[in-house]
Structures are given as C-alpha cells and as structure tokens.
Amino acid sequence: MEYFTELFFSGLTRGSIYALIALGYTMVYGIIGLINFAHGEIYMIGAFTSFVVATVLSIYGFPLLSIVLLAGLAAAVWSASYGYTVEKIAYRPLRHAPRLSALISAIGMSIFLQNYVLLAQSSEFQPFPELIPDFDFMEPFAHVVGSSDLVILLTTALVMVGLTMLIKFSRIGKAMRATSQDRTMAMLVGIDVNKVISVTFIIGSALAAIGGMLIASHIGQINFFIGFIAGIKAFTAAVLGGIGSIPGAVLGGFVLGLTESFATGYVSSDYEDVFAFTLLVLILIFKPAGLLGREAAEKV
Amino acid sequence: MKKSVVKSILAVALGFGLAAPSLAADTIKLGVAGAHSGDLASYGLPSVNAAKLVVEQVNANGGIDGKMVELLVEDDVCKPEVATNTATKLVSDGVHVVLGHICSGATKAALPIYNNAGVVVMSPSATNPDLTQSGDYPNFYRTIASDDAQARTEVDFALNVLGLKKIAVIHDKGDYGKGLAEFAKMFLDKSGKAEVTLFEGVTPGAVDYSAVVQKIKRSGAEAVIFGGYHPEASKIITQMRKKRMDTIFISDDGVKDDTFIKVAGKYAEGVYATGPKDTSSNPLSKKAVEDHKAKFGSDPGAFYENAYAAALALLNAVDKADSTDMEAVRNALQNNDVDTPVGSIRFDQIGDAVGVGFAMYQVKDGQYVEVK
Incomplete structure (x- = not known):
C-alpha cells in the first residue's frame, strides 16, 4: 500500500507539471486554433530565468522565501514577455494565413529559442539551486512524498483555482471565452481580440515559467533542451484531456503522469512512454476530442 | 642488488639469444594495419606515428639483437572485407608481428589469416570482448581494456x-x-x-x-x-x-x-564511478607525447599511447623471445613486464593487458578520488 501511495504521489507530481505546461497549449489552441510548439521553450526560459535570479539573490544572501517568490515572479514576467513577443512576431502576421504556415512558424520559433539559449548559456547541465527546502513537518513522510512534491501539488492546485476564477468571473476571462467561441463575432461586439490573444499568451507563458521553476528545483538541474521533452509530454496531456479545454488539460496531465508512474512501478520503466502513448492512441480512437473536449460540429 | 642480478641474468639470456639461429630474417618486420584513410583514419593514423617513433628509437639503439626493425604499413579502412586483403598482403610480405588492427570488426576478420601464418597481433584499440574471451584468437593481444x-x-x-x-x-x-x-x-x-x-x-x-x-x-x-x-x-x-x-x-x-x-x-x-587509470603523470607517456610533438608538430591523436605501448610490447617480446616464432613471442608477452606509456604491463592467457584499464573512484569532498 505504501508503494502504491508513493507511486501515486510521484504520478501526481509529474502530472502537475504536465498540467501547468499543458494549460498554455490548450488556452492558445482554444483561442486561435494554433499549436504553439514554442511553448516548451517558454517553459525552459522560465526555468533559466529563475535559475539566474535565484543564483544572484542567493549570493546576496536573501532569505529563501523571498528568493523563491522573486525568482518565480521574475520567471513569470520574463517568460510572459517572451510569450507576448513570440506571438507578436511569429504568429500575428500569420493570423489569416493557412494554419500550416503558423504551425511551421511555431516550430521555427521553438528551434530558434532552443539554440538561442544554447548559445547564451551553454549546452552543459547547470546545477539548479534547491529552492524548496525540506520542511520539518514533512520529515516523517519524506520517504514517501518529498517537500518539493507537496509544494508542486499545492502550487498547481492554487494556479488551477485562480485560472478557473479568472476565466469564469473576470471581464478578460469572459472576453477570452467569447473569442474562443467565435472570433469574428467577438470583434463585432467590441472585444479587442488582439489584446485577448496577447493576454492568453502572457498567462500561458507565466504558468509554464512557474512550472519550469518548480520542476527544475525538484530535479536540481537544467539545460537548454529540457523544454523539448516536457513540451511534447504536456502537449500529449493537452490532447489527451481534449485540446482547448482547460479542465481537460489538467485532467490530461494527471492521467498521463499517473499512467507513467504506475507503468514504471508495476511493469517496467522501459515501457513508460509506450504506456503513455498507447493510452493516448486508445483515447483518441474512442473519444477523438479527448477526455473533456467538445466535439466540434463540422460547419458546412 | 636484486635488480642487478635480474639484469645480469637477462644479459646472459640475451647473449644466448644472439647465438640462437631462430632469428634468421635480416630485419624484424613490424606490420602496422588499421584505418589510415577514410572516415575513421583519425583512429588509425596515430598508431602509425607511434610505430614510427618506437621503431626509430629501437633502431637508433642498435635494433633488436643487431637486427633493424622495418615498418610495413597497410591500410584496412576499418572494413572487415578489406582487412583480410591487408592481412594477406602483410603475411606475403613476410611480416613478423603486427600492430593493429584498429576496429574490432576488421581485427576479427584479419586474425585467422595471421594465425595461420603464425603472426602475433596486438591492437591498441579493438575493444570487443570476444576477441580475447572467446578463445578463438590465440595470436591476439591488446593494450586497451575490453568493453566489459x-x-x-x-x-x-x-x-x-x-x-x-x-x-x-x-x-x-x-x-x-x-x-x-x-x-x-x-x-x-x-x-x-x-x-x-x-x-x-x-x-x-x-x-x-x-x-x-x-x-x-x-x-x-x-x-x-x-x-x-x-x-x-x-x-x-x-x-x-x-x-x-x-x-x-x-x-x-x-x-x-x-x-x-x-x-x-x-x-x-x-558515489562510486569507474574511470580510466590516470597515466598522464607517467614519464614514458609524457616522453611519448613530447616526441610526437617534436617529430610531427602536433598533438597525438586517439589511442596513440596504447599504440605506442603495443609497439614497445611487441618489439620487447621479440627481443626477449629471441625469435619471431608465435609461441615464443606469446610466452615472452605473458611472462615479461614492459614499461609503457600506459604503465608497466604484461599480458594474461587470453591476451588482455594486465594493469591497463579502469580504476574505481569515489566522490569525496566534491572531488573524485581513486579508491585504493
């Protein structure tokens, strides 16, 4: 039973990270129907920003809590500005071009950002400072679930609730929902669609940055390539849950994380990805729109 | 005291050796086979340079038992099908011992030909475990640790x-x-x-x-x-x-x-981790590298020290055996220590060098330290 609990928490931690990144994919897809392949790189840039900020602040001897908050804030802001800029230069000019053009542009952006960080930093793995300390009250459970797992879970939960509130109850949330339903109509009723899209990118990027910081601190290392695999997995989670659906992204993240964890634990880690992607294929066969996705009616 | 006894015994042995008729050839022919062109040439060419340097040195000191050492260099491009031709060519040229081949596949293909001709082969770089462990290649030796x-x-x-x-x-x-x-x-x-x-x-x-x-x-x-x-x-x-x-x-x-x-x-x-034994402080290794820089004006390439060691070991064995007969050379390789850039080595029954390979290290105070 303890083994099951351990695997369960390990799956939840993984799932939370996938979910945080998947939100960015799914929000952007929901609004402009674009798969933003540069999103994994935004996550990586977030991790790097928090790395730089945390390293500098710890040299100046700031207390840990303020380092975490400042590094998180800096990462969110910096990544958000990247997300905003990427949208502005790589996607906006292609807004009315065929979908494929925007997709290629996204892949190009992803490669560009990876190589930019490779050149600006290095290809070496960098040691990421341990931002999440071991809590004393967690010590009796440390062999089952670590303090960083707990922080990751709580942060993800908080972010989810916050995002849901934002989308359900705020003006901009309402505008986002309207834009995602019908962009032209939203424009006609006076919604500044460009602004809504920018905000979507900003929120998605900030979430990815927070995910980047948490996971980097959890595993203790980063390099320029971490965004690629995490991005692919998160994209899978988004599709699994139904791309375009926010609760779907979260659910997809958890399902994927738990599947991987239990597959490793009870079968073999050799087949971790096999299980994850078999699940994806099965879900897409029986529920093509994903777990919580809405079937899009074909417009004739 | 003890050393001088050993030396005098060796000297006597050498004296007998000079008289022995088994060294009938006029020169000792050292073959060097491996990839000297093609995309893997960078693995093979350093062994040619190493052999040149060793031979030059041996000949400057009067050769082996008065006989000069002659180099026969043949390219196998690291391809098994070419390596059999290379081996046949070397054997028909009357090669006595061979330094090579470089790649495991090519080495495997060539070995039976040398074995039939009674030629001992020593590779600086073929790491496939089968080469020594299968027992199929009695004439094979190497100065590099095997993959396992x-x-x-x-x-x-x-x-x-x-x-x-x-x-x-x-x-x-x-x-x-x-x-x-x-x-x-x-x-x-x-x-x-x-x-x-x-x-x-x-x-x-x-x-x-x-x-x-x-x-x-x-x-x-x-x-x-x-x-x-x-x-x-x-x-x-x-x-x-x-x-x-x-x-x-x-x-x-x-x-x-x-x-x-x-x-x-x-x-x-x-944490424990294995790593290659550190030979950079070995004076012979330093000398081998400096000689290479002096003669060829560049840093030596891959497997250079292993090749240098192999050339030394082969010629030393011929010297000790006073013969180029395969069994005699094998005995000499297995029973004599030879000082080389990769350390003082001898060979075991199956042909792997004893004393070459990996050591265990452990992280202590943020540094890898060799575990003694």
Whole structure:
C-alpha cells in the first residue's frame, strides 16, 4: 500500500507539471486554433530565468522565501514577455494565413529559442539551486512524498483555482471565452481580440515559467533542451484531456503522469512512454476530442 | 642488488639469444594495419606515428639483437572485407608481428589469416570482448581494456570490496549505458554471490525519476549499478537521497565527470564511478607525447599511447623471445613486464593487458578520488 501511495504521489507530481505546461497549449489552441510548439521553450526560459535570479539573490544572501517568490515572479514576467513577443512576431502576421504556415512558424520559433539559449548559456547541465527546502513537518513522510512534491501539488492546485476564477468571473476571462467561441463575432461586439490573444499568451507563458521553476528545483538541474521533452509530454496531456479545454488539460496531465508512474512501478520503466502513448492512441480512437473536449460540429 | 642480478641474468639470456639461429630474417618486420584513410583514419593514423617513433628509437639503439626493425604499413579502412586483403598482403610480405588492427570488426576478420601464418597481433584499440574471451584468437593481444572491463571493475568492486548481496542494475537505454548494464548483470549472475534485484532502463530527459527510485527501494537493493551518463545519474541520485535512501551508487566513466559533482552537489558525495587509470603523470607517456610533438608538430591523436605501448610490447617480446616464432613471442608477452606509456604491463592467457584499464573512484569532498 505504501508503494502504491508513493507511486501515486510521484504520478501526481509529474502530472502537475504536465498540467501547468499543458494549460498554455490548450488556452492558445482554444483561442486561435494554433499549436504553439514554442511553448516548451517558454517553459525552459522560465526555468533559466529563475535559475539566474535565484543564483544572484542567493549570493546576496536573501532569505529563501523571498528568493523563491522573486525568482518565480521574475520567471513569470520574463517568460510572459517572451510569450507576448513570440506571438507578436511569429504568429500575428500569420493570423489569416493557412494554419500550416503558423504551425511551421511555431516550430521555427521553438528551434530558434532552443539554440538561442544554447548559445547564451551553454549546452552543459547547470546545477539548479534547491529552492524548496525540506520542511520539518514533512520529515516523517519524506520517504514517501518529498517537500518539493507537496509544494508542486499545492502550487498547481492554487494556479488551477485562480485560472478557473479568472476565466469564469473576470471581464478578460469572459472576453477570452467569447473569442474562443467565435472570433469574428467577438470583434463585432467590441472585444479587442488582439489584446485577448496577447493576454492568453502572457498567462500561458507565466504558468509554464512557474512550472519550469518548480520542476527544475525538484530535479536540481537544467539545460537548454529540457523544454523539448516536457513540451511534447504536456502537449500529449493537452490532447489527451481534449485540446482547448482547460479542465481537460489538467485532467490530461494527471492521467498521463499517473499512467507513467504506475507503468514504471508495476511493469517496467522501459515501457513508460509506450504506456503513455498507447493510452493516448486508445483515447483518441474512442473519444477523438479527448477526455473533456467538445466535439466540434463540422460547419458546412 | 636484486635488480642487478635480474639484469645480469637477462644479459646472459640475451647473449644466448644472439647465438640462437631462430632469428634468421635480416630485419624484424613490424606490420602496422588499421584505418589510415577514410572516415575513421583519425583512429588509425596515430598508431602509425607511434610505430614510427618506437621503431626509430629501437633502431637508433642498435635494433633488436643487431637486427633493424622495418615498418610495413597497410591500410584496412576499418572494413572487415578489406582487412583480410591487408592481412594477406602483410603475411606475403613476410611480416613478423603486427600492430593493429584498429576496429574490432576488421581485427576479427584479419586474425585467422595471421594465425595461420603464425603472426602475433596486438591492437591498441579493438575493444570487443570476444576477441580475447572467446578463445578463438590465440595470436591476439591488446593494450586497451575490453568493453566489459568497466562492468567487471564495477562488479568486482561491489562484490569483493563492498561485499554486497543485492544489487539493482539501471541503465539509460543507450548503446553505452545499456551495454555496460548488460555486462554488469551478466557478471553478477555468473558470480552467484549477489542477486540482481532489478534490471531496468530509464528514459533520458524525463522530468522525474521518482517512480523508478521507489522501485529500487522496494526491490531491497543495497546498491545501484547505473550504466549511462551524468545528467540521469545526478537526477537519480538526487531523488534517492531526497527519499532518504542511502543506497550505494556505483557508475561508469560517463558519470566520472566534474559536471556530475557540480550538478548533484552534496548528493554526489560517496558515489562510486569507474574511470580510466590516470597515466598522464607517467614519464614514458609524457616522453611519448613530447616526441610526437617534436617529430610531427602536433598533438597525438586517439589511442596513440596504447599504440605506442603495443609497439614497445611487441618489439620487447621479440627481443626477449629471441625469435619471431608465435609461441615464443606469446610466452615472452605473458611472462615479461614492459614499461609503457600506459604503465608497466604484461599480458594474461587470453591476451588482455594486465594493469591497463579502469580504476574505481569515489566522490569525496566534491572531488573524485581513486579508491585504493
């Protein structure tokens, strides 16, 4: 039973990270129907920003809590500005071009950002400072679930609730929902669609940055390539849950994380990805729109 | 005192040797075979340079028992089908001993031809375990450790030094890591002294390894032998320590890297890793490198020191054997120590160099220290 609990928490931690990144994919897809392949790189840039900020602040001897908050804030802001800029230069000019053009542009952006960080930093793995300390009250459970797992879970939960509130109850949330339903109509009723899209990118990027910081601190290392695999997995989670659906992204993240964890634990880690992607294929066969996705009616 | 006795005995032996009729040829022909052109030339050309330098030196000192050493250089492009021609050519030219070949595949193809002609072959770089362990190639020797030597070092250390009974073997699914892990598992199974509680591959680059870490814990392993590189190793060790596991961690030269210590930080402490024996402080190695720079104006390339050692060992054996007869040379190789850039070596029954290969290191105070 303890083994099951351990695997369960390990799956939840993984799932939370996938979910945080998947939100960015799914929000952007929901609004402009674009798969933003540069999103994994935004996550990586977030991790790097928090790395730089945390390293500098710890040299100046700031207390840990303020380092975490400042590094998180800096990462969110910096990544958000990247997300905003990427949208502005790589996607906006292609807004009315065929979908494929925007997709290629996204892949190009992803490669560009990876190589930019490779050149600006290095290809070496960098040691990421341990931002999440071991809590004393967690010590009796440390062999089952670590303090960083707990922080990751709580942060993800908080972010989810916050995002849901934002989308359900705020003006901009309402505008986002309207834009995602019908962009032209939203424009006609006076919604500044460009602004809504920018905000979507900003929120998605900030979430990815927070995910980047948490996971980097959890595993203790980063390099320029971490965004690629995490991005692919998160994209899978988004599709699994139904791309375009926010609760779907979260659910997809958890399902994927738990599947991987239990597959490793009870079968073999050799087949971790096999299980994850078999699940994806099965879900897409029986529920093509994903777990919580809405079937899009074909417009004739 | 003792040394001088040995020396005088050697001198007497040499004296007899000079009189022996078995050295009938006018020159000792040392063949050098390997990739000297094509995309793997950079592995083969350093051995040609090494042979040139050694031969020059030997001839300047009066040759072997008064006979000059002659170099025969032949290219095999690292291709087995070409290597058989190369070997035939060398044999028909009357080669006595061969330094080469470079690639394992080409070496395997060429060896039977040399064996039929009674020629001893010594490779500086062919690492395939079968070459020595299968027993099919009695005329083969090498100055480099075989592919499984690292795994053997790891397993010997775990069993004999640490006395472990339960070991988990983890790898990164890559050629290098998985290959090593498979050898380690094989040696553990064969030894019968320890149980392999878990044998699994992890996905490189995954965001989290805690599931596999839990599995290691549940398997009850006292130690993990990990085959792979440092990014995965540092993630696994970090997560193990965070889960309050004090499982011993033993790995390979992919992990014996300062980046590992930098990234894993305090969790790296106590980790074991095998690495090549350090020969850079060996005076012969320094001299070999300097001679190369003086003669060829560049840094020596891959396997240069191993090739230098092989050339020295071969000529020394011919000298000691006072013959180029295969059995005599084999005996000489197995019974005489020779000082080379890779250390003082002799060869075992199957043809591997004793004293060449890997040592065990452990992280102590943020540095790899050799475990004596």
